[in-house]
Amino acid sequence: MDVIYTTVSDDLPIRQGDIIKKKSKAGDVYGLIITADCDIAKSKHKNHYTWIEIIPTQVYMDTRWALEEIERIKIKQIRPVLEFVNKKLKARALSQIAEAKLLDWIVEVGVERFISKLMSEEDSADIRNKIRGLFIISANTEISALEKIQTIAPLFNLSTEKLIEDARKHLTKDDGFPDFFFLPRLPDELTGGCVALLRHIYSVQDENIYTCEANARIEDRPSSFFRVCRLVDRVKYSVVQKTTFLFSRIGMTSEFESLTALSADFSTSQIFKEAI
Template identity: 35%
Template sequence: MDYLSDGSVMASDYILGISDDEGIRQGDVIRSLPAGNDAQVRYGFIITADCDIAQNKASDQFTWLTIVPAEQYLDLHWAPQQLRRITEKQTRVACEKLNGRITRFSAGLTPLDAISLQKWLTEATPEAIVAAVESSDQELISLLACVKLALGYGSSGSRLADLRQAWSLLGRSTRAQQAAVKEAFDSERGFPDFVLVPELPMANGYGFVILLRSISTIHSEELFRSEIDARIVGKPDAFHRIGRFSDGLRFLVAQKLAFLFSRIGMPTEFELACEAATELLVDSLKIDAGGQ
């Protein structure tokens, strides 16, 4: 049976049992314990290639990727992105609805754009704005409340909770919300900048996310092979190894990292031209209604 460096049984086949005597390698999972009451446990993934470590090409520096609990990823990374999308889309929809009312019934008001509407929301409630255009449309009030919340006004302090409330204001069902959260971890959609792992060695909870864009370096003297080594030298809160991912998982992370930063972006005009060409192709493939 395999064991981890603290003597516990190996958690799964993607977390390897290692000895404290082994040197730091790519795929090692590292941890830093809290230094104060307000601090949090920090986790990382060593991404420096084994050949660079062996040949000392990294100048005694290790490159590592931040790992966070899945719930923290949703709250601090994914939910803000979703709220920005809601702001962009629903602000446009709200402007169209309000400007329609302004054109027909409120000649004294200037037509709104995204900037002026968002500024108005900082000064007035959704109900007051709707009343100003001589309306009592509850759906429009909910839409404006959604935009205001997405902008961060009246936030609960959790952006994930704000997102769920914004979805509810838009009429999105609980089942649809749960499906959207699951899609957040779909690594096959688009160009993901994360890798989800079910668990970490010596860590509570399930679901942790390796952030491929959160890249840092640490000097070899500040990274210890075990928690015991860190405590011996009087640095209990220093980074130390708590386990190692299997070759398959570490290679997967390295591959996704390389793919993420090797993509070549094209100008907007080129992307639009590709979309137009695709639409023309789809139109040319239409089959007559009477065809087979």
């Protein structure tokens, strides 16, 4: 038995933990049903299933982790460059600049022009490399965030092994309140792993979700959602638990609660007065 998911008979209804898929020319969409089984069984879900978006690990690392990593790298690497540049400006009796202005300047004039304006042959090659790296991660280009990290790694003397380890730790961390859940394997395009985005919550109506792809095609609804598998209970409950923790109610002050009650009373009174 698989420790992550199981296949489900087509005659069984949609339930919590089902992995669903919708085919699209723009790219297939995957989701995880989180509506409680008891609500579905008793028809309390009001004709809607709630689902969480799932994306391939590669997409998650490129569009989320890599962007956060770039910001961390930028914060660390810009400091020595800023100190160097401000020292040069001070020597010329020019005004000091802040980090944002420095990055704008590098991007605006380009690396070579920037270096030629401020640097001499005697200046550190390390600073030149850092300037090139800052340009790459700050300029608007078509290369992906992961490609940017791979390109700047040697310029900033970043160990590839360290980056890989940081990425691994990020995916497998189990502390705090992460807003994602890493699933090491699912069917189809997700065999290499995927990530459930716990903040990306949507709903789908009963008539737009089928227990298998064949049923969707029979009903001439090829663009509807259909089930591809079901998470085993332990994994399913873990995802739901983390989602619940993420959105746990934060206790409010007594003043806020009192104001809420007064405002609700006033609003409802006004509504009914207007209705009468």
